[in-house]
Amino acid sequence: MSAVAAPASRPGSFAGAKPLAPISYKAPIGYAAVAALATLLFGILPESGRRTTFSVSTRDDFFQIESFTVPSKATALLLCLAALALSAWTFQAARTRRKVGIWLPAVYAVLLIFALLTWAVAGKDQALPLTSLLQGSLFLAVPLVFGALAGLLSERSGIINIAIEGQLLAGAFLAAVVATITQSAYLGLIAAPIAGALVSALLVAFAIRYVVDQIIVGVVLNVLVVGITSYLFSTVLADNAATLNSPPRLPRIDIPVLSQIPVVGPVLFKQTALVYLMYVVVIVLQVMVFKSRWGLRLRAVGEHPKAADTVGIKVNRTRVWNTILGGAVAGLGGAFFTVANGLAFGKEMTGGKGYIALAAMILGRWSPKGALAAALLFGFADNLQVVLGIIGTPIPSQIMLMTPYVVTIFAVAGLVGRVRAPAAEGVAYVK
Structure with missing residues (x-):
């Protein structure tokens, strides 16, 4: 038997060694450019x-x-210089191929946000209420968090969920109607997930049973839900507002002792039941997706469905149930627009929040805690333009409304690191 010669290795290399990834300065250049612009605008x-x-x-x-x-x-200049120092550190980290933790973009963003606030409220007689700003930001982030978690559950299993907007809108509609009829905001909160789950059931029926392009199905479902709810609003709710479209509001629940801690108490522990439910859902999903057998199967189906099938996992069944579960979670987010605020249902009242939730899911890298952080950033941007509009600021409100989309573009471009979707996302599995 003749021996097989091992392939000759390149000079200076180790046999079997994994080649190093090329050095990329894209993120450090982005950090430095933004910090330099902020230094000029806010500090100089x-x-x-x-x-x-x-x-x-x-x-x-x-x-x-x-x-x-x-x-x-002086304060804005100091904060911007600190951001520039972090930018310089990212160049060194990139040169040495050192991995940058999530702490760096978080600290960098806080520095520039405080520099922006310091500049925007300069010379005003009214103080900027930091606690109220944070409290409102958390509240406005609620539908984004639920929507992002809905997208995470379906896309981790391989189903692209563009229909988050429709799921939010359906949840808002059913929550308003049920809460008005029963005069119970909590029953409206229970009904909202049913509407979201029904929209998801349509999504999986077309995506899995009929193998229709998932992006097209999601867009069509959004248009369908907008059409149905707008028709019902015009023909039924508008003429019977007192009996069908006047939902009571979820009461605010103050957690004893905790709610009186400065800053942290009003922000985290003076909220409605929907916000406290959001805490639970995020924590449970973070543990279940990455630490449980169910989560392992969910991720396996989204990454390599054929391999999952060979070990006995029912691929399409897993996709169906997790996408429906995601729709129910999005329906909870829809309840924010009606029963959480005590508002009557209105046409297209979600205002594109489903698409922002989709962006938060991508920015959060398909992770519950990442989606929460990204949604809080977008909620902060929404509330900031409201607060600064009350106090008075040189920043046009339209610029503030653009912030979530600009942040998403930077994120997808790689400013916060490489973003990779599940490998089998959007790919139908047919045995």
């Missing part, structure tokens, strides 16, 4: 001598933290 060009006041405490806190005033230009 503004007038000197102006001051910015921030308020922290609310009247129900255990103890009061006095409002504080800072020199606007």
